[in-house]
Amino acid sequence: MTPFKVTIIASIVSAVMLGVVFELIRRRRLRERYALIWVMTGIVLLVLALWRHSLSTLAGWIGVKTYPPSVFFAAILLFVLALLLQFSIVLSRLTDQNTTLAQKLALLETEMLERGQRETAGEEPG
Amino acid sequence: MRAESEHTDLALPPEIARMRRLAIMPAYNEEGSIGAVIDEIRAFDPDFEIVVVDDGSADRTSKIARARGVHVVTLPFNLGIGAAMQTGFRFARANDFDLAVQIDADGQHDPAELPAVLAPLLAGEADFVVGSRFTGDRAFRSSFTRRLGIRLFALIVSAIARQRLTDTTSGFRAVNRRGIALFAADYPHDYPEVETTVMVVKHRLRVMEAPVRMRERAAGRSSITALRSFYYMFKVLLALFVDLFRPGDAPEEDA
Numbered sequence: 198m199t200p201f202k203v204t205i206i207a208s209i210v211s212a213v214m215l216g217v218v219f220e221l222i223r224r225r226r227l228r229e230r231y232a233l234i235w236v237m238t239g240i241v242l243l244v245l246a247l248w249r250h251s252l253s254t255l256a257g258w259i260g261v262k263t264y265p266p267s268v269f270f271a272a273i274l275l276f277v278l279a280l281l282l283q284f285s286i287v288l289s290r291l292t293d294q295n296t297t298l299a300q301k302l303a304l305l306e307t308e309m310l311e312r313g314q315r316e317t318a319g320e321e322p323g
Numbered sequence: 324m325r326a327e328s329e330h331t332d333l334a335l336p337p338e339i340a341r342m343r344r345l346a347i348m349p350a351y352n353e354e355g356s357i358g359a360v361i362d363e364i365r366a367f368d369p370d371f372e373i374v375v376v377d378d379g380s381a382d383r384t385s386k387i388a389r390a391r392g393v394h395v396v397t398l399p400f401n402l403g404i405g406a407a408m409q410t411g412f413r414f415a416r417a418n419d420f421d422l423a424v425q426i427d428a429d430g431q432h433d434p435a436e437l438p439a440v441l442a443p444l445l446a447g448e449a450d451f452v453v454g455s456r457f458t459g460d461r462a463f464r465s466s467f468t469r470r471l472g473i474r475l476f477a478l479i480v481s482a483i484a485r486q487r488l489t490d491t492t493s494g495f496r497a498v499n500r501r502g503i504a505l506f507a508a509d510y511p512h513d514y515p516e517v518e519t520t521v522m523v524v525k526h527r528l529r530v531m532e533a534p535v536r537m538r539e540r541a542a543g544r545s546s547i548t549a550l551r552s553f554y555y556m557f558k559v560l561l562a563l564f565v566d567l568f569r570p571g572d573a574p575e576e577d578a
Contacts, residue, residue, distance in 0.1 A: 222565045229558045230513060236561065297399045 207246035215239035342421040347411030350428035354382040367434040378407040409510035416507040436535040450528035454495035454535035
């Protein structure tokens with residue numbers, strides 16, 4: 198069982214994390230789309246902190262008996278890797294969109310300039 | 324796609340002639356229905372200008388709309404319904420329209436119901452009118468879970484608005500100049516319908532519901548799949564909850 202002090206500290210840290218996420222959404226610094234994962238993470242961490250048998254129980258289910266926290270570390274590591282992959286995907290999409298935007302803008306500018314030149318040329322006949 | 328016979332006596336009131344009116348039609352891969360919807364709006368009221376906001380469709384949506392001579396704004400890639408609608412409202416504000424109506428390109432919204440949705444705006448009784456599938460005696464059939472979700476949102480929004488609202492997820496809605504200015508300035512991203520209603524209330528604009536009948540979509544499929552329903556619920560509930568802790572915005576002035 199987790200020592201009482203650790204439970205308190207872990208709970209406070211999880212609660213603060215949830216609070217920070219909430220404040221970021223409130224200030225419109227974080228879109229709800231991306232908030233989903235962080236709210237879930239905060240809730241899971243809070244549950245793990247408050248449920249004092251969590252680590253040994255969860256480790257027992259998987260069959261780890263020697264060092265239960267290793268399950269927690271492994272899970273966190275996988276989660277962070279998944280998040281990084283997700284960010285890379287989003288970053289790739291943003292890069293593609295940025296390219297498309299730049300091309301569209303440049304083409305529009307060319308079209309506008311050439312149209313302007315045609316009109317100027319048309320105004321001076323002979 | 325024919326208008327119900329019982330609506331034929333409904334016509335737009337004469338004062339609408341002085342109003343510059345715009346139908347904003349967000350469309351994402353709606354080549355199967357968009358042409359008919361445009362024709363229907365025109366048949367109903369030829370002076371209704373139409374702007375199609377093509378949200379990065381891969382099909383001929385923009386081409387079909389452009390061939391009919393309506394305004395077409397083609398977004399370079401899919402931005403989502405919220406950003407597409409805001410594009411429409413920015414078009415409305417930039418071009419000085421008095422009224423803007425959202426009409427989905429899938430044929431769900433019957434232009435014959437326009438008088439019901441526009442009447443409170445024309446009478447000066449509301450700044451924002453939502454065509455509700457639940458008010459009045461016109462029934463709306465849908466799956467049980469979906470109705471449950473719609474009811475839950477209606478309950479929450481009614482409490483926030485201190486006013487009975489029955490259908491906050493309806494996409495058939497109309498705004499006057501104040502509404503256009505507000506939505507051009509700020510509009511939610513994903514699944515925006517519920518939040519916009521709360522936004523309007525917070526900016527002290529007047530909300531009203533008008534009973535309308537909606538049709539089955541003429542083509543395409545609903546974007547709400549089972550997997551997305553969870554995100555829909557989560558996103559909207561989170562947004563509504565967080566919004567309770569935002570300071571009340573100042574009333575939007577007519578820009």
